[in-house]
Amino acid sequence: MLKAENLLYSYDNGVKKVDTVLDNLNLNIKKGEFVAVLGHNGCGKSTLAKHFNGLLLPLGGDVYVQGINTKDEEMLWTIRRQVGMVFQNPDNQIVANVVEEDVAFAPENLGIPSAEIRKRVDDALKTVDMYRYRKHAPHLLSGGQKQRVAIAGAIAMRPECIVMDEPTAMLDPMGRAEVMETILKLKAQENMTVVLITHYMDEAAMADRVVVMDDGHIVVDDTPRNVFSQVELLKSLGLDVPQVTELAYSLNKEGFDVNYDVLTVTECADAIMDYVRSIKSGN
């Protein structure tokens, strides 16, 4: 579905030499996969994301969306139709003065009939729990509300693939949980491909696959379980593990043999109960 081959990018503006931001990056994301992208600030995540809908074009290598090279100008709209984007700063994404028009903007550009648009916009706004704000002005909403509208805009396009750049950064805990539910639902019901850039480790733990970037490369690409068991490596990359993994790991480091290959509350509770039973049977 999305493929980057030897991708090279730099924001070099010809005036002064700047560093390479994406450095020979290779990544292949299959249809229907839910991939989380992690990495420290400035490692190139947003730059990568903008290559997936042709907003940025590679300086070296190629990016393909459903086999179409993003450099193929004639296909740009086909690509944009397939890849919905939620940008890091929702302010940059607001295009209309009314929430529902804002959400309708992308589907309108796709030439979808207006009755269908109406339905999609309402559905999308309900999905993110912003339906009652549909007549409001988007730039006057609170931070988290703007973020929800931006997500609705991408959902309303019903794209093959959705790329979300820190969509939950400004959301309250329930809002975050709802976005994760929405992602899982889009994946299960529509087989949508989802790329989620996030700094929340517990969100990444829910993905099928976790890609860790460092200075323009991919350094780890594996299942959440295999990624989050490498606690020291993640910390050395400026990242972290979910709280429950951290707890099990720190107990282990203190000499208590608790299994720290855990990603969820239930798994962690199981591991601790197993350890408690092992002590008791040893007594």
Add this chain to the structure above:
Amino acid sequence: MAIKIENLDYVYMQGSPFEKKALDNINIEIKDGEFVGLIGHTGSGKSTLVQHLNGLLKPHSGHVFINEHETTEKGEKLKKLRCDVGLVFQYPEHQLFEETVYKDIAYGPTNLGLPKEEIDIRVRDAARCVGLPPEVLDKSPFDLSGGQKRRVAIAGVIAMKPSVLVLDEPTAGLDPAGREEILSQIKSIYDEGNMTVILVSHSMEDVARLVNRLIVMNEGKVFADGTVDEVFSRGRELRNIGLNVPQVNVLIDELVARGLNINPNIYTVENAKNELIEYFKRIKEGGENA
């Protein structure tokens, strides 16, 4: 600096069909030197409330006092208020406007009329404090990544050495190491004394570790106000208003439900670790059977 908020109401777009009462009869008193966390669902009024603290927004009714001075004062007094109360905005982009990062961080101290050398020291200290490498200082703030912009915005406010530091979701968009670094810097600035800190956050984990007092907003009203323990012991109510308890507390609840005899009121990984180690030791000595 002490803060006193009395019967504060604030309404957006009054008289229009979109009229929104964002703050509804808020009463809060914050003593000098408190470290307060402000949490609440999106749209609950947190940003609206904190923008009252430096006079950016004026009450529609009620009063806001900073050290006995009302925020509706004008001229020199308002200028002093803006120096005393440093506000880091939720969206750092709203705060960045100079052509280089250096100038951006220097903006506040320059306005304070400080000598050039002092400004230079403050800019470099603040940049170091938020983990911005020196080479970034010459860049345009608009050419930075999201997390880097946020660090610049925080540095700009820290450089003013305000008496009240108000941070509106300062760690949104920061990587975990950056979040850790900035929060521990804020904590150490706070520990040095003479500062009141108000931290708006959606991270239950972060506030649980840092603050002495938690104020919870819901639909423009104060829903709860107390210590971290007092507030987080009301987990079910918090979930009803869009919030939650830290993940580690969900785990502790689960362990208690499965029969472990441990203290249920635990909200940080550090405390959970210590509590569980104590428990393991007790059962190792055979002191506990259940």
